[in-house]
Amino acid sequence: MKESLRSITEQKAFAFCSFFSLNLIFLLNLSIIVICYKNLLKKSKRKGFDMIITNNDWVYEKYKNCSNHNMFFIEGSYKDVLIKTRDKIHEGYELLTHPLSSSLKPNETPFKSIIISENKDKLNMDSLIIIENSIMSWEKFNNEKLKLNFTKQIIEDFKLIDLTVLESALNKK
Amino acid sequence: MKLELGYIYIKDIQFAEKSKVENGTLYVNKEEIKALVMEDQNFKSVEVELAKPGDSTRIMPVKDVIEPRVKVEGPGGIFPGMVSKVQTVGSGKTHVLKGAAVITTGKIVGFQEGIIDMTGTGAEYTPFSKLNNLVLVCQPVEGLKQHEHEKALRFAGYKIAIHLGELARTLVPDESEVFETPTVKEGFKLYPELPRVAYVLMLQSQGLMHDTYVYGVDAKQSLTTMLYPTEIMDGAIVSGNCVSACDKNTTYHHINNPVIHDLFSEHGKTLNFVGVIITNENVYLADKERSSDWSAKLAEFLGLDGVIISQEGFGNPDTDLIMNCKKIEAKGIKTVIITDEYAGRDGSSQSLADADVSANAVVTGGNANEVINLPALEKVIGYTSVADIIAGGFSGSLHEDGSITAELQVITGATNEMGFNKLSAR
Amino acid sequence: MIKVVQYINQFFANVGGEEMAHIPAEVRTEIVGPGLAFQQAFKDEAKIVATIVCGDSYFNENLEEAKKTILEMIKEYNPDLFIAGPAFNAGRYGVACATIAAEVKEQLNIPVLTGMYKENPGADMFKNKVYIVSTKNSAVGMKDAVKKMAPLALKLAKGEKILSSAEEGYLPNGIRVNFFEKERGSKRAVNMLLSKLQDKEFETEFPMPDFDRVEPNKAVKDITKAKIALVTSGGIVPKGNPDHIESSSASKFGKYDIDGVMDLTEETYETAHGGYDPVYANLDADRVLPVDILREFEQQGKIGSLHRYFYTTVGNGTAVKSSKAFAAEFSKELKQDGIDAVILTST
Numbered sequence: 001m002k003e004s005l006r007s008i009t010e011q012k013a014f015a016f017c018s019f020f021s022l023n024l025i026f027l028l029n030l031s032i033i034v035i036c037y038k039n040l041l042k043k044s045k046r047k048g049f050d051m052i053i054t055n056n057d058w059v060y061e062k063y064k065n066c067s068n069h070n071m072f073f074i075e076g077s078y079k080d081v082l083i084k085t086r087d088k089i090h091e092g093y094e095l096l097t098h099p100l101s102s103s104l105k106p107n108e109t110p111f112k113s114i115i116i117s118e119n120k121d122k123l124n125m126d127s128l129i130i131i132e133n134s135i136m137s138w139e140k141f142n143n144e145k146l147k148l149n150f151t152k153q154i155i156e157d158f159k160l161i162d163l164t165v166l167e168s169a170l171n172k173k
Numbered sequence: 174m175k176l177e178l179g180y181i182y183i184k185d186i187q188f189a190e191k192s193k194v195e196n197g198t199l200y201v202n203k204e205e206i207k208a209l210v211m212e213d214q215n216f217k218s219v220e221v222e223l224a225k226p227g228d229s230t231r232i233m234p235v236k237d238v239i240e241p242r243v244k245v246e247g248p249g250g251i252f253p254g255m256v257s258k259v260q261t262v263g264s265g266k267t268h269v270l271k272g273a274a275v276i277t278t279g280k281i282v283g284f285q286e287g288i289i290d291m292t293g294t295g296a297e298y299t300p301f302s303k304l305n306n307l308v309l310v311c312q313p314v315e316g317l318k319q320h321e322h323e324k325a326l327r328f329a330g331y332k333i334a335i336h337l338g339e340l341a342r343t344l345v346p347d348e349s350e351v352f353e354t355p356t357v358k359e360g361f362k363l364y365p366e367l368p369r370v371a372y373v374l375m376l377q378s379q380g381l382m383h384d385t386y387v388y389g390v391d392a393k394q395s396l397t398t399m400l401y402p403t404e405i406m407d408g409a410i411v412s413g414n415c416v417s418a419c420d421k422n423t424t425y426h427h428i429n430n431p432v433i434h435d436l437f438s439e440h441g442k443t444l445n446f447v448g449v450i451i452t453n454e455n456v457y458l459a460d461k462e463r464s465s466d467w468s469a470k471l472a473e474f475l476g477l478d479g480v481i482i483s484q485e486g487f488g489n490p491d492t493d494l495i496m497n498c499k500k501i502e503a504k505g506i507k508t509v510i511i512t513d514e515y516a517g518r519d520g521s522s523q524s525l526a527d528a529d530v531s532a533n534a535v536v537t538g539g540n541a542n543e544v545i546n547l548p549a550l551e552k553v554i555g556y557t558s559v560a561d562i563i564a565g566g567f568s569g570s571l572h573e574d575g576s577i578t579a580e581l582q583v584i585t586g587a588t589n590e591m592g593f594n595k596l597s598a599r
Numbered sequence: 600m601i602k603v604v605q606y607i608n609q610f611f612a613n614v615g616g617e618e619m620a621h622i623p624a625e626v627r628t629e630i631v632g633p634g635l636a637f638q639q640a641f642k643d644e645a646k647i648v649a650t651i652v653c654g655d656s657y658f659n660e661n662l663e664e665a666k667k668t669i670l671e672m673i674k675e676y677n678p679d680l681f682i683a684g685p686a687f688n689a690g691r692y693g694v695a696c697a698t699i700a701a702e703v704k705e706q707l708n709i710p711v712l713t714g715m716y717k718e719n720p721g722a723d724m725f726k727n728k729v730y731i732v733s734t735k736n737s738a739v740g741m742k743d744a745v746k747k748m749a750p751l752a753l754k755l756a757k758g759e760k761i762l763s764s765a766e767e768g769y770l771p772n773g774i775r776v777n778f779f780e781k782e783r784g785s786k787r788a789v790n791m792l793l794s795k796l797q798d799k800e801f802e803t804e805f806p807m808p809d810f811d812r813v814e815p816n817k818a819v820k821d822i823t824k825a826k827i828a829l830v831t832s833g834g835i836v837p838k839g840n841p842d843h844i845e846s847s848s849a850s851k852f853g854k855y856d857i858d859g860v861m862d863l864t865e866e867t868y869e870t871a872h873g874g875y876d877p878v879y880a881n882l883d884a885d886r887v888l889p890v891d892i893l894r895e896f897e898q899q900g901k902i903g904s905l906h907r908y909f910y911t912t913v914g915n916g917t918a919v920k921s922s923k924a925f926a927a928e929f930s931k932e933l934k935q936d937g938i939d940a941v942i943l944t945s946t
Contacts, residue, residue: 096459098489098492099489100487100526101379102379103377103379103417103421105487105582130527136523137523137526143517157282160282161382164320168456169456432789479792507795511785516775520774520776523808524805532807534791534795535803535807536784536787537805538784540776540777595780595781597804598805599771599804
């Protein structure tokens with residue numbers, strides 16, 4: 001229902017070149033009063049359409065075909081994910097999850113997934129402060145190089161934790 | 174709500190034919206414990222070991238530490254909603270095997286958390302080196318998924334703790350302590366002049382190995398809410414958090430919450446301990462905003478003058494901590510926050526991931542990045558080879574002679590953010 | 600036997616007060632001033648072999664030369680340890696102590712120690728570079744200062760491990776060191792909250808990083824009608840510095856009348872500031888306090904008017920607390936006089 005009404009209103013709005021709300025729509029067999037789809041043509045945050053930035057292929061595999069989430073996969077490090085997120089925030093996207101998720105330190109786990117908003121707006125100061133603090137934290141921890149030899153099993157465990165923490169965040173919505 | 178805790182002091186633990194508590198010694202029938210654990214078919218086998226204060230024993234990796242208690246009078250049972258039924262606890266009488274603990278270990282994931290040394294340098298940094306511990310080393314069946322393994326291990330710990338707690342049911346406590354929290358109305362009448370203080374307890378809630386349960390409810394799913402302090406003394410809050418060793422709150426920490434005890438010491442004298450506000454630490458930023466908005470709202474609603482806020486974990490919880498602090502201060506309510514620090518190996522880096530000028534009263538559990546040397550010990554319960562991967566460990570940290578060089582991070586409870594320990598930093 | 604060289608100022612050497620602050624550095628081989636108390640505390644573990652006495656004004660106004668000369672003096676004695684002060688709350692003395700201590704540490708590579716009150720500007724400037732023991736805010740605290748400084752000095756000289764700031768008594772220097780308190784954290788938290796609730800003084804275990812953000816005011820609506828005042832921390836004063844505003848660690852501000860003054864000249868104005876080369880400011884004080892330009896703007900109608908009074912002080916090494924106090928006071932007058940905006944110049 002929602003989909004069809006929306007296409008009708010979009011066509012009408014297009015025809016009239018108007019940004020303002022349509023107040024009433026009568027469908028042929030049913031009288032349906034649709035109240036105030038305000039500012040239909042203006043970009044609005046559509047719930048559920050966010051973007052996952054990740055370097056974890058398990059996350060990519062799980063959500064790549066999901067219509068609710070856009071995916072930005074990075075072939076790179078934890079830091080690369082943070083930097084990409086920061087770049088997006090500079091463009092005006094909003095941070096939806098905290099980059100330092102899970103108590104695993106930035107010099108332990110190689111994997112990171114972060115969710116940002118689908119649409120951009122003015123620069124969100126809070127998002128900027130958080131991502132910059134997160135990058136500082138990454139740098140602080142990676143000051144001392146840990147030479148860790150991870151087995152395949154351990155790599156998978158890190159992927160798992162990153163995935164489950166992300167899932168927990170997404171399942172709540 | 175009024176609760177009387179009866180302490181039965183345990184000074185020794187031994188294996189014996191019959192499980193019982195006699196003259197301060199906890200006697201445990203090993204086979205009985207094994208059989209109980211093996212009731213869960215997720216386990217292939219289990220080993221039960223003892224670790225006493227002063228033993229040259231190292232336990233690693235540690236998942237949880239649980240104190241045996243039993244409800245002898247009053248509604249409900251220990252660990253409501255998890256093991257016992259959901260009925261509200263916190264009143265009546267509860268017996269405690271003080272000086273004993275159940276420790277669970279297990280290789281759930283490759284990076285292992287938590288070392289407890291019963292002697293030497295490491296012993297100074299964990300409160301569990303002073304307890305008489307029953308250690309469960311459980312092997313999962315082949316192919317058991319990590320989250321199922323975690324759950325099975327978690328419940329095994331509670332089950333054994335409750336089983337041991339039962340041994341105290343009919344005993345006469347060596348010492349008793351009574352804790353009473355009046356209702357809001359009674360409190361105003363009893364202590365009209367005293368400042369109204371509450372404890373804002375932040376709970377880790379981020380997913381597998383990062384969870385906390387309140388009456389069996391995943392803290393992730395909960396809105397900020399309130400508890401009577403004594404409910405926590407009956408195990409209303411339990412830990413599913415295994416990361417990271419130094420600043421995660423074990424179930425033992427929850428049930429013995431030191432802020433609650435120290436606030437009770439002053440209750441009726443210098444302050445009115447109104448109650449406990451529990452809030453979570455979700456990854457979703459909107460959740461952080463909502464939870465901290467609610468902490469501040471409830472604090473104001475209760476007419477508080479001051480709060481103590483404690484956090485759990487590393488990184489994003491610093492944001493929740495600062496949000497809670499800022500918003501509560503903005504209501505004109507004074508705050509003291511308890512945290513730990515990651516100031517780098519040389520202590521010169523920025524300790525917290527977030528900061529605010531209103532957080533002007535901070536208690537710290539110490540710098541978790543400090544490097545320490547743990548001597549080789551005679552016995553290791555658990556798995557040694559994982560020292561390299563333990564949080565804070567690094568390549569070469571397990572030396573040939575069995576000693577370990579690692580950051581304080583690896584020791585269970587070392588920089589606890591409830592203020593359990595005396596460790597601090599300046 | 601640990602050889603110690605000490606640095607003190609003209610006051611503690613009993614040479615004189617403010618009027619003798621200009622004396623250059625000199626060496627004394629006999630025990631002088633606080634040296635007596637230190638020597639007693641050192642017992643026979645260390646010996647003060649020489650004391651450098653230097654006037655605070657001399658040091659602060661001839662920084663490079665003073666450092667060089669004093670360093671040469673110290674080198675002669677080949678000491679194992681250098682201590683300066685304690686300076687308590689004397690700003691210029693504190694800056695001098697910390698500066699020379701840092702210089703000795705860097706050039707001679709020997710352990711150094713100084714002491715002063717936490718609000719002394721020298722503390723903020725150097726606490727991350729040299730150990731500074733926290734003292735009371737006046738010479739009344741000498742006994743207490745020596746009690747803390749002497750043992751720490753010996754430790755430094757012997758190369759022993761230095762514990763946390765809370766244990767050793769030095770000002771937190773940005774390096775976090777773990778140690779065990781007497782009470783557990785939760786108890787410390789409860790005590791801290793009780794102090795906070797009772798409006799008593801308490802000390803946080805972790806000072807939050809200093810942000811010190813000032814919210815900007817709204818923009819002036821119509822600058823052509825605005826009454827503008829000039830305020831400076833660049834030390835511009837009428838020639839002769841009639842109120843004797845100090846060249847550093849200023850203890851006062853001045854209020855001067857420029858009614859009818861269209862331009863500041865070499866004959867009528869000068870700078871009292873000791874922290875920058877004064878030549879160009881003395882030649883034309885407008886360079887720091889732009890009276891001439893504002894008078895032009897006044898005539899051209901670009902601003903409403905220039906206020907007849909300007910306020911001045913010297914920002915060099917002046918305590919933040921003092922600066923805030925000055926501003927709080929003269930801002931009241933500015934408001935009463937109907938000022939719309941202030942142009943604040945520094946250096």
